[in-house]
Amino acid sequence: MFGKIIGIDNNLVLVEMNHSNQYKDIMNRHVYLIDDRTVVGEISDIKNNVAYIMLLGEMINQKFVFGVIKKPSFQSKVSFVSDKDVEKIIGVTDYHEETDLYIGTSPIYENIPIGFHINDFFNSHFAIFGSTGAGKSCGVARIIQNLFSKKVQIPYRASLFIFDAYGEYHSAFHDLYKTVPEIAFKAYTTDIHSQDELIKIPLWLLGVDDIALLLGAEKHSQLVMIEKALKLVTVFAREEQMVLKIKNDIIARAILDILSSGGTSAQIRDQIFSVLSHYNTKELNLETPVFQPGYTRPLKQCLNIDASGKIREMELIVDFMEKFLTEDYELTLPDGSFLYTLKDLQDAFDFALISEGIFSSEKIYDEANILKVRLHALVASDDRFYFDYPEYIDRTSYIKKLLTASNGRKAQIINFDINYIDDRLAKNITKIYSKLLFDFSKNMNQRASMPFHIILEEAHRYVQNDNDKFLLGYNIFERITKEGRKYGVLLGLISQRPSELSETSLSQCSNFLIFKMLHPADVDYIKQMVPNVTQEVMKQLRILQPGTCIAFGSAFHVPVLVKMDMPSPEPSSSNCNISALWFVHKDKS
Numbered sequence: 001m002f003g004k005i006i007g008i009d010n011n012l013v014l015v016e017m018n019h020s021n022q023y024k025d026i027m028n029r030h031v032y033l034i035d036d037r038t039v040v041g042e043i044s045d046i047k048n049n050v051a052y053i054m055l056l057g058e059m060i061n062q063k064f065v066f067g068v069i070k071k072p073s074f075q076s077k078v079s080f081v082s083d084k085d086v087e088k089i090i091g092v093t094d095y096h097e098e099t100d101l102y103i104g105t106s107p108i109y110e111n112i113p114i115g116f117h118i119n120d121f122f123n124s125h126f127a128i129f130g131s132t133g134a135g136k137s138c139g140v141a142r143i144i145q146n147l148f149s150k151k152v153q154i155p156y157r158a159s160l161f162i163f164d165a166y167g168e169y170h171s172a173f174h175d176l177y178k179t180v181p182e183i184a185f186k187a188y189t190t191d192i193h194s195q196d197e198l199i200k201i202p203l204w205l206l207g208v209d210d211i212a213l214l215l216g217a218e219k220h221s222q223l224v225m226i227e228k229a230l231k232l233v234t235v236f237a238r239e240e241q242m243v244l245k246i247k248n249d250i251i252a253r254a255i256l257d258i259l260s261s262g263g264t265s266a267q268i269r270d271q272i273f274s275v276l277s278h279y280n281t282k283e284l285n286l287e288t289p290v291f292q293p294g295y296t297r298p299l300k301q302c303l304n305i306d307a308s309g310k311i312r313e314m315e316l317i318v319d320f321m322e323k324f325l326t327e328d329y330e331l332t333l334p335d336g337s338f339l340y341t342l343k344d345l346q347d348a349f350d351f352a353l354i355s356e357g358i359f360s361s362e363k364i365y366d367e368a369n370i371l372k373v374r375l376h377a378l379v380a381s382d383d384r385f386y387f388d389y390p391e392y393i394d395r396t397s398y399i400k401k402l403l404t405a406s407n408g409r410k411a412q413i414i415n416f417d418i419n420y421i422d423d424r425l426a427k428n429i430t431k432i433y434s435k436l437l438f439d440f441s442k443n444m445n446q447r448a449s450m451p452f453h454i455i456l457e458e459a460h461r462y463v464q465n466d467n468d469k470f471l472l473g474y475n476i477f478e479r480i481t482k483e484g485r486k487y488g489v490l491l492g493l494i495s496q497r498p499s500e501l502s503e504t505s506l507s508q509c510s511n512f513l514i515f516k517m518l519h520p521a522d523v524d525y526i527k528q529m530v531p532n533v534t535q536e537v538m539k540q541l542r543i544l545q546p547g548t549c550i551a552f553g554s555a556f557h558v559p560v561l562v563k564m565d566m567p568s569p570e571p572s573s574s575n576c577n578i579s580a581l582w583f584v585h586k587d588k589s
């Protein structure tokens with residue numbers, strides 16, 4: 001069938017074909033190019049009786065080695081690779097049940113199972129891409145189901161955290177325990193009316209960065225306000241005696257600042273009125289009596305402006321306010337060791353704002369006010385339930401709880417259904433959990449002894465080139481993709497729109513399953529970002545059937561086509577059956 005080599009162009013070898021009627025079914029088949037070495041290639045195209053063979057690697061001592069340093073000679077003889085060697089190239093050599101995993105079969109060679117060494121795939125970050133309906137969610141479900149269906153060993157200590165953007169995976173994993181009773185699935189939801197456990201994050205486990213993300217902070221000056229609020233909450237939530245003292249101190253300082261601001265009397269009076277109507281304590285408010293020998297009146301009267309346009313009692317007010325100043329408290333950030341509520345935070349936040357001079361400039365006022373409004377909105381909305389943890393818990397116990405199913409067993413699949421919240425909150429919740437897990441892993445005595453896999457559906461909504469780097473100095477997903485491997489925190493990014501994903505994160509992925517993909521921007525982006533993926537591989541992406549993907553990366557010898565089986569049970573992701581939903585018999589309409 002194969003004739004002479006008539007050209008070698010970069011990684012492509014052009015071979016004359018002799019029997020044009022036998023070309024059927026030879027696309028993507030593997031061939032040897034044998035002279036003194038045995039080079040292996042894949043037929044990537046056939047045009048005008050010429051086969052275009054993409055060079056992949058070499059057979060050395062009966063083993064397939066990826067990469068071709070020296071091109072084959074023009075005298076090389078071309079023939080199909082034997083079935084035994086095909087397995088060595090695209091399959092798992094020497095399959096072991098406990099260390100390897102089959103994920104599907106080859107659509108090119110019947111009955112050749114395709115898989116990987118579990119370590120090579122799951123010990124680094126991976127990405128699963130494809131257009132809508134291409135088979136990503138079914139693929140993920142199938143892989144995880146295969147992982148948990150092993151005959152003798154089970155991945156009991158696996159911890160897969162799935163951020164389930166559409167609430168699809170419950171149906172795929174909920175009943176796994178019926179066939180493998182040793183394992184458990186844990187479902188968290190954002191549906192406040194559901195029977196499932198609601199996502200609840202203890203506020204006190206969050207840091208300045210987390211709160212900044214939650215409130216959509218954009219400026220460094222806003223971080224200072226958040227930090228101050230958290231420092232105040234340390235006192236507000238715990239030391240009742242101290243709270244009044246500190247509140248008085250903050251209000252008094254704000255008023256002293258206003259008095260020395262150099263504004264007109266009317267401005268000063270109005271601002272003090274404004275501060276005291278919003279921020280007051282039982283000891284310091286507009287009605288607080290101010291004593292003078294023989295004369296007592298409420299504070300508000302001391303602010304009266306006389307006929308000459310002056311606040312006559314300026315000095316008296318200064319003296320009065322100075323009595324509320326106190327130096328005997330030190331503010332520290334909360335260390336996660338005590339409970340506080342959103343309400344405590346809100347209270348602390350309001351006082352943080354005046355202590356940071358909210359009334360001193362319009363700019364500061366605007367920056368502060370926007371955070372204040374967002375925090376108030378959070379406290380007033382149903383979203384508050386996600387931060388309303390009922391009792392004190394420390395970080396280690398909280399993570400342990402996430403990993404424990406309702407029957408007390410270790411949960412291996414922890415599914416967060418984030419379908420019921422808006423994109424912004426969903427993004428922040430995925431970031432908060434990812435940071436929590438990453439920080440926990442980083443502080444573990446024995447590095448990477450408990451691997452966590454964070455699998456993000458619709459990853460392009462969360463793993464973006466956003467403002468975090470400017471604001472916080474890092475983006476948690478980029479940090480995890482760069483450092484997580486060492487600590488056993490690994491990301492699985494699933495997305496229809498890889499071109500919207502953060503470049504840093506994508507470039508750190510080691511394995512890829514790419515389903516049918518049409519958008520040229522996405523195809524180009526992958527080509528640019530992913531090493532070793534050739535033009536020929538990218539061309540195939542447009543014509544893949546649902547459930548078929550190209551797998552490549554460190555867990556695969558070569559880019560390989562994989563036909564996956566449908567998962568059973570399926571995730572709730574099936575296409576809408578329009579005709580069944582639309583049509584009714586004329587009699588019943």
Ligand SMILES: Nc1ncnc2c1ncn2[C@@H]1O[C@H](COP(=O)(O)OP(=O)(O)OP(=O)(O)O)[C@@H](O)[C@H]1O
Nearest residue numbers: 132133134135136137138546547564565566573574
């Ligand atoms: N392995 C498979 N074999 C046959 N058909 C499949 C396979 N995988 C998926 N499909 C078909 O494709 C449909 C969509 O699959 P899936 O929900 O996994 O797509 P998706 O890539 O996750 O889409 P989206 O990006 O919209 O979430 C399935 O309902 C099924 O009909």
Ligand SMILES: [Mg+2]
Nearest residue numbers: 136137138573
């Ligand atoms: Mg999907």
